[in-house]
Amino acid sequence: MKKWTPLLVFLFILFLAFPPMATAQVQTRVRVIEASNVGSVIDPSLRDLHGQLGSLFRYTSYRLLRDERINLSPNQPASVPVHQGRSIEITQVGLQANMAELRVRIKRDGADLLNTQVRLSPGRTVLIGGPKHGEGVVILALSASF
Amino acid sequence: MKDSCSSTSQLLERYFDRQATDEERSLVERHLPLCQTCHERLRVLEGLRKAIKTPVDEALKEETFPWVWEKIEREIRLGKKPSWQESVRSWIDLSPLFRKKVWIPIMAAAIILILVTSPLLFFKKDPSYSERSVVEYVESEVYNVMVYESEKAKVTVIWLFEGPQNESPAS
Numbered sequence: 001m002k003k004w005t006p007l008l009v010f011l012f013i014l015f016l017a018f019p020p021m022a023t024a025q026v027q028t029r030v031r032v033i034e035a036s037n038v039g040s041v042i043d044p045s046l047r048d049l050h051g052q053l054g055s056l057f058r059y060t061s062y063r064l065l066r067d068e069r070i071n072l073s074p075n076q077p078a079s080v081p082v083h084q085g086r087s088i089e090i091t092q093v094g095l096q097a098n099m100a101e102l103r104v105r106i107k108r109d110g111a112d113l114l115n116t117q118v119r120l121s122p123g124r125t126v127l128i129g130g131p132k133h134g135e136g137v138v139i140l141a142l143s144a145s146f
Numbered sequence: 147m148k149d150s151c152s153s154t155s156q157l158l159e160r161y162f163d164r165q166a167t168d169e170e171r172s173l174v175e176r177h178l179p180l181c182q183t184c185h186e187r188l189r190v191l192e193g194l195r196k197a198i199k200t201p202v203d204e205a206l207k208e209e210t211f212p213w214v215w216e217k218i219e220r221e222i223r224l225g226k227k228p229s230w231q232e233s234v235r236s237w238i239d240l241s242p243l244f245r246k247k248v249w250i251p252i253m254a255a256a257i258i259l260i261l262v263t264s265p266l267l268f269f270k271k272d273p274s275y276s277e278r279s280v281v282e283y284v285e286s287e288v289y290n291v292m293v294y295e296s297e298k299a300k301v302t303v304i305w306l307f308e309g310p311q312n313e314s315p316a317s
Contacts, residue, residue, distance in 0.1 A: 005248070006250055006251040007251065009248060009251045009252065010251030010252075010254060010255055013252065013255035051299075052299050052301045055299060056294075056296075056299075056301070056303060112286075112287075113286060113289065113306075114284070114285075114286045114288070114289060114291070114306060115284070115285050115286065116281060116282075116283060116284035116285070117281075117282040117283050118280050118281050118282065118302065119280050119282060120280070123300055124280065124300050124301070124302070125300065125301045125302070126280060126281075126302045126303075127301060127302065127303045127304070128304045128305075128306070129303065129304075130289065130305045130306030130308055131308055132308060
């Protein structure tokens with residue numbers, strides 16, 4: 001046992017120096033928004049995004065269709081239904097001190113419509129929009145906290 | 147008398163050095179007034195002692211011993227300080243931690259840490275566009291895709307253009 005002590009001390013110090021970040025969870029928020037020019041209703045729960053949405057798009061109405069918070073474990077995909085048989089699948093593929101790497105797939109009937117990978121830091125929002133929905137379009141708002 | 151002088155002269159030096167016994171001393175003191183030779187030898191010995199002792203006494207008078215001690219103590223206090231290497235070495239020798247071989251893995255881990263962190267600390271480079279970009283890649287066989295990133299608004303837009311009647315962001 002005595003001869004292993006230096007090795008154990010060495011491994012313990014390395015463990016302290018490089019904590020296993022990869023095992024940490026990332027809380028991701030997915031909001032499904034319908035944007036249209038029908039009416040001028042801004043969903044109260046989108047108040048934090050209103051400034052960003054208003055500066056980027058000319059839609060007059062933003063309605064929240066779904067709001068999901070998911071705890072993502074590394075390499076464990078989580079799926080959220082979006083609209084019209086589509087779903088969004090999010091996988092945490094990496095985590096650094098201030099950045100989570102997420103792979104995002106939008107699927108319909110099991111087939112990928114979109115495949116992307118984004119780096120999300122706390123406070124940053126990624127909007128994925130465009131597909132038609134009713135009188136307007138659907139916009140997915142992704143944000144993360146960790 | 148001659149025998150007495152011969153035996154007394156042998157005692158004379160012991161008498162002079164005050165090492166003679168009481169019996170020897172009384173023998174010498176009884177003999178000296180009777181023997182000019184022994185008396186003369188005693189005077190020679192006293193002269194010799196005086197010749198040696200006087201300069202030593204004068205030198206001692208000039209030297210004050212408390213001052214000498216002060217000088218020695220000052221020399222000790224102002225003695226040469228050990229170098230930092232000697233201080234570190236003596237500290238390592240004294241520390242029980244360093245007497246064991248534990249410091250070897252600690253030093254190895256410290257070196258690895260320095261090697262890993264020094265490029266981050268000293269060689270900070272501006273991230274390239276691909277490093278700054280939020281979107282690492284995007285691909286779709288169904289949609290045409292536009293990516294817009296705003297650092298000011300901290301927002302990234304991935305816009306999908308659907309079908310032949312392309313739909314674009316309204317702005």
